[in-house]
Amino acid sequence: MSNRRTFVKMAALAAAGWSLSRPLAAQMARPRVVVVGGGFGGATVAKYLKLWGGNVDVTLVDRASSHYACILSNLVITGALPISRIQLGYQSLKTNRGVEVLQGEALTVDPVARELTVQVGSGRQTLPYDRLVLSPGVEFTPPVGRYDPVLTPHAWKAGPQTLLLRDRLRAMTANQTFILTIPKSPYRCPPGPYERACAVADYLKRRKRGARVLVLDANAGIQAEPRNFGNAFAGIYKDVLTYVPDSTILSVDSDTGVLVTTQGSFTGDVVNIIPEHRAGQLVIDTGLANDPTGRWAVVDPLTYASVAEPDIHVLGDSQGTGQPKSGHMANSQAKVCADAIIRAFNGETPDPAPVTSSACFSPITSSTASWLTASFQYDPATRTMKRVDASFAEASRPTSDGMQQMFQWADNIFADSFA
Amino acid sequence: MPTDRRSQGRGLRPCLPLVALLAALAGSPASAQSTPPSGRLLAAQCAQCHGTNGRAVGGFESIAGMKANDLYKSLLEMSRRRPENIMDLQARAYTPAQLRLIAEYLATLPRARD
Structure with a gap:
């Protein structure tokens, strides 16, 4: 019997003057939040709902038993770090925070009945919710042609794909070509592809004589940290890396490694295609990807509630507020969302002046890293998050201190989200 | 979804006062x-x-339980000096009033053990 039906019965009993046993009545009053997606956004919102909300039941649904962070994953690709360094489990959320974790595939949302249906093993479970939070990350739009993500891995969702690309890179021989394609913005982690280009160039320079990286960017220029990445491309990596802006993929043949682009045809021995992005499939299937492009969810940035379904919140990569898509930003938005949900359960309005921020560190060589940061304040006039331009900058140059801070940042954001 | 469930869902909304009743009973x-x-x-x-x-x-400084005034002054200074490190940029994200709220809240938290 669903909670809702139980509620109706209990309400009828209460109205009829029946006395209720205290524990049952107390249980009836507990608000219930279901979170879909156990990445940085979903894990953080689940954790902070428990940390701040106290008497709230939280269930986190993810198809996997642990999350592989994209943060640091380029160093797994080059073999500098083991995959275990980026594997983040849900045990601490369960035992230390009281989050219920359900491994399964979220299938459908019924926004009217307020129920989520989840495939768990061979059966199905229906989870009733008062609030649903969708933080499913991104889906990829496959490029035209004979595209196969196993033959031409993206490694833009960490895990098995990361290992595929690592193995492909490791197997390269002298004088071969690694092609990296960058999709049109917005995509997950603005500096990420350029960071990968540097990590791969550094690896090839040291390990594979005469091998080269070809970076095919669908954008008109470097999308993040143009100084640091631009300097690296034109300086230390000029002999091993070629950067081609404005090169949109027209067709792909994953079998032969041939890419036809607006800048001509290119053939790679290893082809790392990062396809175009859109909101997670469940966001699209629920009809919440309602921005003008049909790719992202329009939300109220005070709560991350969908403008189409106010009981459903969308945060992280799938939302369309224009804030950058990154793990740090998803963590930041998740706190705003958790705070707003708890306030709503208490009959209060959301914090009228939230601030979100994104910071990230990118390795430029095997011993140095740069950083990038941007913060956003709520602008009541436009009801949007506006970048605070004075807070937006990249490091003046990559440093070894930056490399050390990168690992400290990773340790802390991993723990703040998952522990 | 079938229409009957839809109407059932909608039909529950007017029952909200009963939530308060149940809560009161609890x-x-x-x-x-x-x-x-x-x-x-x-x-x-x-x-x-x-x-x-x-x-x-690990790595970065624990900031729980610091004295509110000291933390506020540090944050304000970071937000005003020539930006060199990432905190100088982060501090610029907030108004002075917001920096004070942050410092005052962190001051209420128990200090981390070394």
């Missing part, structure tokens, strides 16, 4: 906490580097 509010302490949400944006509740797991 002797507790409908959820646990009242208005969140001011500064808590803003200060949570420090946690990605300085740890949940201001207690870093």
Whole structure:
């Protein structure tokens, strides 16, 4: 019997003057939040709902038993770090925070009945919710042609794909070509592809004589940290890396490694295609990807509630507020969302002046890293998050201190989200 | 979804006062906490580097339990000096009033053990 039906019965009993046993009545009053997606956004919102909300039941649904962070994953690709360094489990959320974790595939949302249906093993479970939070990350739009993500891995969702690309890179021989394609913005982690280009160039320079990286960017220029990445491309990596802006993929043949682009045809021995992005499939299937492009969810940035379904919140990569898509930003938005949900359960309005921020560190060589940061304040006039331009900058140059801070940042954001 | 479920869902909304009735019978509010302490949400944006509740797991400084005035002055100085490190940029994200709220909230948290 669903909670809702139980509620109706209990309400009828209460109205009829029946006395209720205290524990049952107390249980009836507990608000219930279901979170879909156990990445940085979903894990953080689940954790902070428990940390701040106290008497709230939280269930986190993810198809996997642990999350592989994209943060640091380029160093797994080059073999500098083991995959275990980026594997983040849900045990601490369960035992230390009281989050219920359900491994399964979220299938459908019924926004009217307020129920989520989840495939768990061979059966199905229906989870009733008062609030649903969708933080499913991104889906990829496959490029035209004979595209196969196993033959031409993206490694833009960490895990098995990361290992595929690592193995492909490791197997390269002298004088071969690694092609990296960058999709049109917005995509997950603005500096990420350029960071990968540097990590791969550094690896090839040291390990594979005469091998080269070809970076095919669908954008008109470097999308993040143009100084640091631009300097690296034109300086230390000029002999091993070629950067081609404005090169949109027209067709792909994953079998032969041939890419036809607006800048001509290119053939790679290893082809790392990062396809175009859109909101997670469940966001699209629920009809919440309602921005003008049909790719992202329009939300109220005070709560991350969908403008189409106010009981459903969308945060992280799938939302369309224009804030950058990154793990740090998803963590930041998740706190705003958790705070707003708890306030709503208490009959209060959301914090009228939230601030979100994104910071990230990118390795430029095997011993140095740069950083990038941007913060956003709520602008009541436009009801949007506006970048605070004075807070937006990249490091003046990559440093070894930056490399050390990168690992400290990773340790802390991993723990703040998952522990 | 079938129409009957839809109408069932809608039909429940007017029952909201009963929630209050049940909550009253339970002797507790409908959820646990009242208005969140001011500064808590803003200060949570420090946690990605300085740890949940201001207690870093390593590397960066733990900021829980610092004296509010000292922390406020440091943050204000960072926001005004020539930007060199990432904190100088982060501090610029907030108004002085917001920096004070952050400092005051963090000062209420128990200090991390060394």
